[in-house]
Amino acid sequence: MTVLDTVAGGPELCQERRLISEIPGPRSRELTARRNAALPAGLTSGASVYAAAAGGGVIVDVDGNSFIDLSSGIAVTTVGNSAPQVVARASAQLTRYTHTCFLATPYEPYIEVAETLNRITPGEHEKRTALFSTGAEALENAVKYARAFTKRPAVVVFDHAFHGRSLLTMTMTAKNQPxxxxxxxxxxxxxxxxxxxxxxxxxxxxxxxxEAFSQFTQLIDSQIGADAVACVVVEPIQGEGGFIVPADGFLRSVADFCRDRGIVLVADEVQTGIARTGAWFASEHEGIVPDLITTAKGLAGGMPLAAVTGRAEIMDAAHSGGIGGTYAGNPVACAAALGVFEEIATHNLLDRAQRIGDIMVSELRDIAATTDVIGEIRGRGAMIAVELVTPGSRVPNRDALAAVSRHCLNNGVLTLTAGTFGNVLRFLPPLSISDDLLLDAFGVLRAAFAAL
Incomplete structure (x- = not known):
């Protein structure tokens, strides 16, 4: 019998940080050996431990160690791992049917998810939603919609952006390595x-x-030609780029410019959307109404589901049969998404995200007062990061990031790194985490910085 046989997941999991073996433990090391023999070298993982169960604010590994989760599977399990309504709705759907392909035999859960996204995304205009499986797929299709509507070819993106790993979204992504x-x-x-x-x-x-807006307009008007630009694609808060919050007013100026030039504005809310920042969408903080919004990650509580939601006239521009996919809008994933919407409404998770953010920023400011390697604290809601620098400068400090991350892992806290320069520590805790567990995690983080 293994830990997989004996540990139940979900929010009923004991909510504590607990280490009972070295990190990684013997079972995780055994799985690493099997992994190395079976998986390609380029497929890597941030942590060296293997999950057996998760729920609330913790992940339990195969050796029985319980880690505080500050990553949410990279902003996916926003409402918590195995959240009750997600499990209940997805389980019920599994007993009815697992797949028919919406392109062949459609079903109601797809329509329900689309109706909800049409309602909660910014703007009072008439909207449509199409469902897909991944964030990259949603971004690819957003570009297809924009090109079909405008009859223009060019796509404008930004430095430090991350949009995916498919050919088009990899091109749109700024960072070369990896x-x-x-x-x-x-x-x-x-x-x-x-x-x-x-x-x-x-x-x-x-x-x-x-100055950034001036350079943006010069690029479009002088180098590309506005009449050749189908869309501008931007993350309201850049994720992999290091949780960069654009300077106040920049995105509003970009939105106005796009409207004046007939350019489709696409907000990539794959990481920022679905309650992560204390609003349904990070665009709301900026006071902008994008023409198209892409969502994924937190949309279905861990099930693969993504969406493009936008102005009806743009979404209706693609020809019949031009949009879709075999697994796009899978019924079980749609049921899980309806569970996510219910969890957010029932537990007032928009306010909870803001509360978590307030705690994290307060703790990080206290830590920053004791160290000279934290250059900036930034983010919104439960999406906060620190940029680490060489003391007395703004030179990226990758060594400090590696040391802090290693200390946290070895002491039962799971974190994520980010940033174009590889020097940003990002925090994306599930909104189901308790205040006590969150404070415990930041106690470990405080010790990690002290150890530097």
Whole structure:
């Protein structure tokens, strides 16, 4: 009998940090040996431990160690792992049918998810939603919709962006290593503008929004031609780029520019959407109404589901049969998404995300007062990060990041790294985590920085 046979998951899991073996333990090391013999070398994992159960705010590994989860499977289990309504709805759907393909024999859960997304996304205009399986797939289709509607080819993205690993989204992604290196040639007609990154803007954060917007407009008007641009794709908070919150006013200026030039504005809310930032969508914090919004990650509580939601006239522009996929909008994933919506409404998780963010920022400010390696604390709601630098400078400090991450793992806290320069520690706890568990995790983080 193994831990897999004896440990139940879900929110009833004992909510504590508990280490009973070395990290990684013997069972995790055994699985690593099997993995190395069976999986390709390029498929890597951040942690060296293997999950057996998860729920609330913890993940239990195959050796029985209980870790505080500050990653949510990279912002996927936002409502908590195996959340009750997600499990109940998905389980019930499993007993009815697992697949028919919506393109062949449609079903109601798909329509229910679309209706909900049409209602909760920003803007009062008439909307449509199409469902897919991954965030990259949603982004690819958002570009297809924009091109079909505008009859234009070009796509404009930003420095530090991450949009996926498919050919087009890999091209749209800024970071070369590990996402693009050796995988070219890339998709044509993708252009990159500077992101309004206040902490690293050369002339200072006070000039960031205006100067970044000026460079953005020059790129489109002078180098590409606005009449050739189908869409501008932007993350309201850049995820893999390091939780970069654009300088205030920048995205509003971009949105106005796009509207004036007949360019479709696509908000990539794959990581920021579905209650993560304390609002349904991070676009709401910026006061913008995108033409199209892509969602995935937190949409279905761990089941593979993604969506493009947007203006009806844009979404209706694609020809019949031009959009779809065999697994797109799987009925079990749709049922899980309906469970996610119910969990958010029932437990008031928009406010909970803000409360978690307030705790994390407060703890991080206390830690920053004791160390000179934290250059900036940033983010919104339960999506917070710190950028680590060499003391007395803004030089990225990868060594400090590695040491802090290693200390956290060895002491029962799971974290994530990010950033174009590999120096950002990001926190994405499930909204089901308790205050006590969150504070315990940040106690470990405090010790990690003290150990530097």
């Amino acid at each position: 996402y693009k290196h050796s995988f070219g040639p890339f998709s044509p007609e993708v252009y990159r503008a500077p992101m309004a990154y206040p902490y690293r803007w050369p002339s200072g954060p006070e000039n960031c929004a205006a």
